[in-house]
C-alpha cells in the first residue's frame with residue numbers, strides 16, 4: 001500500500017520534530033523554529049532549515065541527525081536546504097521551547113528586555129547582572145543571579 005503524500009509529509013515532520021539541538025539537547029529543531037518547512041518539489045522532499053546564527057557548528061550536527069531520521073523512514077529522495085533569508089530570530093522559538101529552556105537552567109531569549117528583563121531561571125529573581133557577553137557558546141551570555149548567587153546562561157536575542 002502506498003501512503004499518500006500528505007501522510008508521508010506528516011511522518012517526516014514528526015520524525016524531524018524530534019531532532020534536537022546538539023548544544024541545548026532539551027530543544028528540538030521544531031522548538032527552535034530552525035525547521036522551516038517540508039515540501040515535495042519535483043519528485044523530492046525539500047527540508048528547509050534556517051541556522052540559528054551564522055557559523056553555528058551545531059547545524060552540521062543537526063543535518064546529520066536529519067539524515068539519520070530520514071534513513072529511519074527509508075526515504076532517499078530528499079535534500080536539505082539551508083535558508084538564510086529571512087534570518088532566524090529568537091521570535092521563532094516556540095512558547096514550549098522557551099519554557100523548556102528555562103527548566104533546563106538557561107534564561108530564554110527575551111525580545112522585550114526593557115519591559116521584562118532577564119530573570120534567573122533557577123529562582124526567577126529579576127535581580128541579575130551580566131558577567132560576560134559570551135557564555136558557554138557564542139549564542140549565550142553569562143549572567144549571575146544576585147539572589148541565589150547562581151551563574152546562568154542567557155540565550156541572546158537575535
Ligand SMILES: [Zn+2]
Pocket residue numbers: 120121122123124125145146147148149150
Ligand atoms: Zn537566582
